[in-house]
Amino acid sequence: MTGTTTALRGLYAITDSQLLADGRLLPYVEAALKGGARLLQYRDKSAEQARRLREAEALRELCARHGAQLIINDDAELAARLGVGLHLGQEDGSLAAARALLGPRTIIGATCHAQLPLAEQAVAEGASYVAFGRFFNSSTKPGAPAADVALLHAARKRFGVPIAAIGGITLQTAPQLIAAGANLIAVIHALFAADSAAEVQRRAEAFSQLFSPS
Numbered sequence: 001m002t003g004t005t006t007a008l009r010g011l012y013a014i015t016d017s018q019l020l021a022d023g024r025l026l027p028y029v030e031a032a033l034k035g036g037a038r039l040l041q042y043r044d045k046s047a048e049q050a051r052r053l054r055e056a057e058a059l060r061e062l063c064a065r066h067g068a069q070l071i072i073n074d075d076a077e078l079a080a081r082l083g084v085g086l087h088l089g090q091e092d093g094s095l096a097a098a099r100a101l102l103g104p105r106t107i108i109g110a111t112c113h114a115q116l117p118l119a120e121q122a123v124a125e126g127a128s129y130v131a132f133g134r135f136f137n138s139s140t141k142p143g144a145p146a147a148d149v150a151l152l153h154a155a156r157k158r159f160g161v162p163i164a165a166i167g168g169i170t171l172q173t174a175p176q177l178i179a180a181g182a183n184l185i186a187v188i189h190a191l192f193a194a195d196s197a198a199e200v201q202r203r204a205e206a207f208s209q210l211f212s213p214s
C-alpha cells in the first residue's frame with residue numbers, strides 16, 4: 001500500500017505547480033523517481049478538485065511503479081481517498097484527527113518550522129516524521145521561518161522519528177543537513193527547475209547518492 005510506513009530516508013521530492021506546468025508534472029516526477037526519490041509530495045494549492053484527484057492518482061501509480069511513497073500536501077480527505085500519506089502544516093488541521101482518519105500505518109508528516117516544542121507535540125499526536133526549515137533562502141517559500149543546523153542537531157538528540165529538512169536545499173548544502181541528522185532532504189527548486197527530465201533524473205541521482213547505504 002502506497003501510504004504505509006517504510007524506512008523514511010533519502011530524497012523527498014515535492015511538486016510545484018509552476019515548475020511542473022505545461023505537461024511536465026508526470027515526466028519530471030518519473031525522472032525524479034528513476035533518480036531515486038523515496039518520497040514524493042503532491043503540493044498543489046489550487047481548488048480544482050477534479051484535476052487534483054486525477055493528478056494525484058497518476059502520481060500514486062508512478063510511485064507504486066518505482067517503490068516510492070506518495071504524500072499529499074494539506075489535504076487529509078484526498079490522502080484518505082487515495083490511501084496514501086499526508087503532510088500537514090501548522091495551519092492545515094488537526095494531526096490527531098488525520099491520524100484517526102488515516103489509521104496507524106499511514107505516513108503523516110508535520111511542519112515544525114524551527115521549533116522543537118512543535119515537534120514534541122507532533123510526535124505526541126502521531127507524526128511519522130517531523131519537518132524543519134527553511135534552512136536556506138527559498139524562492140518557493142521565501143517567507144517560511146528560518147531554521148539552522150544547530151536546531152537539527154538538537155532535534156536529532158531529542159526525537160526518534162525521522163527528520164525532514166526543507167527550504168532552499170541544494171546539492172551543495174544537503175550534506176551538512178544529512179550530517180546533522182536529517183533523514184529526508186525535501187527539495188523543490190533545486191530538483192525541478194530544470195530544462196529536461198533527463199536533468200531532473202541526474203539531480204535526483206546526485207541527491208540520492210548523498211545518502212550512504214543504511
Ligand SMILES: Cc1ncc(COP(=O)(O)OP(=O)(O)O)c(N)n1
Binds near residue numbers: 088091132
Ligand atoms: C516536507 C515538508 N516540510 C514542510 C512543508 C511545509 O508545509 P506548510 O508549512 O504547511 O506549507 P505548505 O507546503 O503547505 O505551503 C512541506 N510542505 N513539506
Ligand SMILES: Cc1ncsc1CCOP(=O)(O)O
Binds near residue numbers: 137166167187188189
Ligand atoms: C514548502 C516549504 N516549506 C518551507 S520552505 C518550503 C519550500 C521548499 O522549496 P525549495 O526547495 O524550492 O526551497
Ligand SMILES: [Mg+2]
Binds near residue numbers: 074088090092
Ligand atoms: Mg500546508
